[in-house]
Amino acid sequence: MMTTNNKRNIPHYSDHGQYPDSYYAASRNQKPDRPTLKDDITCEICIVGGGYSGLSTALHLxxxxxxxxxxxxxxxxxGASGRNGGQIVNGLNASLQKIKKSYGDQTADFVGQLVTRGNKIIRRFIADYDIQCDLKEKNIFAAFNNSQMKDLIETHALWESHGMHDREILDxxxxxxxxxxxxxxxGMIDHSGGHIHPLNLALGEAAAIESNGGTIxxxxxxxxxxxxxASAKVITEFGTxxxxxxxxxxxxxxxxxxPKLTDRIMPVSTQIIATEPLGSLADELIPSDVCVExxxxxxxxxxxxxxKRMLFGGGTVYGGQDPADIEAKIRPNMNKIFPQLRDAKIEYAWSGNFALSFSRVPQMGKLHDRVLFAHGYSGHGVTGxxxxxxxxxxxxxGxxxxxxxFAKVPWIPFPGGRALRVPYSVMGSWWYALKDMTGL
Structure with a gap:
């Protein structure tokens, strides 16, 4: 039998398994205390990972x-499924323009027909299983300069060519x-987008899996x-x-x-702060109650x-480390957009990792006919x-x-392999940050 990791001395990624001190954890719905596997059991399909990918796969199955x-x-x-910005954004991190350039018209056409489906799946789960996760409508892509606005207009035209007519250009x-x-x-508004309480969505999907007979x-x-x-065996700390x-x-x-998957992706952290409840000021800042990126x-x-708190996120740390002071890193960006919040109290600040692929295109494939995987949503994982x-x-x-x-889309390794993927990515981010600042 083939084994993936002979040492079996994997460090625990979560320390104590408790949720981070985030607004989402503080406002989450009730959940049952689920057991730790301590026996040797059998089943038809084993899903590893209790984030959106695993939950969606398990619920569909x-x-x-x-x-x-x-x-x-x-x-x-x-992980990321309970910490993210909560935005239902149609599309992948890699734009259809980039996918077309890198992989050809056929792949771009294929992806273009799929990218709104994740949004529809989320909405179906919410409706079918009565998931209470504060669903709200619409999202906006905002441009700081004319160069970014030109790109948005081109993106709008490309999405229109794929039959997606829910987007509208805004002056x-x-x-x-x-x-x-x-x-x-x-900017550009997507009338089919939206936002949710991401942890409560995940908890609702887990409850739905159990209501359908699944075990967690x-x-x-x-x-x-x-x-x-003949079979596959998943080995845990105390059971199989x-x-x-x-x-x-x-x-x-x-x-x-x-190990075969470790070098395909790189953990990258992003940070979010949550203000105190803002009352009527919240309605003045975002009167439409849409989400924005x-x-x-x-x-x-x-x-x-x-x-009515402002949940404001951003920043990246390649390699997945948490910054020393999340509020100090994120708050200046929030104050630039909304100077009215300079004196607002920050009640929560947290960080979390997403998996970045070098191409920004998610990866899916097989290690064996019995072992499938998916990862690398690169910061746009809620719908993907x-x-x-x-x-x-x-x-x-079948x-x-x-x-x-997707399995045939070639994955591109990070330049320099595992040892240099962080410094190379940092250098790349400096270049793109310079483009952002200059408007080139």
Whole structure:
């Protein structure tokens, strides 16, 4: 039987398995205390990872009566799925223009037909399983200068050519009807986008999996996987799962369990701050209650919570380390957009990792006929992970058409390999930051 990691001395990525001190954790819905796997069990399909990729895959599979066990090393939504900006943004990190240039018209056309499906999957889950996650409508892409605005107009035309007619170009006056700031020259609104409480979405999806007969183990760290033509075995700290298929959805927190996947992605941290409740000021700042992200390479993103806090995120740290002072890093960016918040109290500040692929295109494939994986959403994982979960489930159900297309997209290694991927990426980010500042 082939083993992925002979040493089995994988460090625990979550310390104690408790949620970080975030606004989302403080305002989350009730959840059950799920057990740690301490026995040797069998099932049909084992999912590794309790974020959106694993949850979407498991939920789609339980909807088609598969016997599913999901293993999470900490708690459901502990990683990026419970810490992110909560924005339902159609598309991938890599633009359709970039995909077309890198992989050809056929791949771009294929992706163009898929990129709005993740949004629809999320909305179906919310409706079908009555998930309480503060769903709100619309998102805006904001431009600081004419060069960025030109790119948005071209993007709008390309999306229109793929039959996506929910986007509208906004000039400076129009965008100020949605966001009360002088910072932008214009933007593009996606009327089919939106935003949610991301941890509560994850918790609702976990409850839906269990209502369909699936089983979830938390605080269950996977340390090794063995597989051959007969079966697969997922080995945890205190128990094992013998199954027909394994789906790896650990993303930035898969650790070094799968050496073949470790160098394909790089953990990158991003940070969010949450103000005190703002009351009527919140409605003055974002009267439309939409979510916003700008179109810079190192971007800011923000929205209002259900209790009218400003949730403002941004920044990147390649390699996944947390900055020493999150508020000091993020608050100046918020104050530039909304000077009215200079004196607002910051009640929460947190960080979390997403998995960056060098091409910014998510990756999907097989290590073996019994072992599938998906990862590398590169900061746009809310919708992409839900889409990939459906594609993974479809492949297990015998429809491999979409899975095969993504599996054939070549992955590009980081220059210099593992040792140099962080410094090379930092140098690249400096270049793009310079372009952002100069408007070139």
């Amino acid at each position: 339980t909807e088609t009566q598969h016997d599913v066990v999901l293993l999470e090393g900490a708690q459901i939504g502990w 400076k006056q129009a965008i100020q009807q949605y966001v009360n700031t002088d910072a932008y020259v214009g 183990y938390e605080n269950t760290l996977v340390v090794d996987i063995e597989y051959d033509d 799962v013998t199954c027909e298929k394994v789906v790896l959805c650990g993303n930035a927190y898969l650790n070094k369990v799968i 700008d179109v810079r390479y190192i971007l800011d993103y923000y929205r209002l919570s259900a209790d 992970s839900h889409l990939f979960g459906q594609i993974l489930a479809d492949a297990i159900n 429809d491999t058409k979409e899975f095969d297309v």
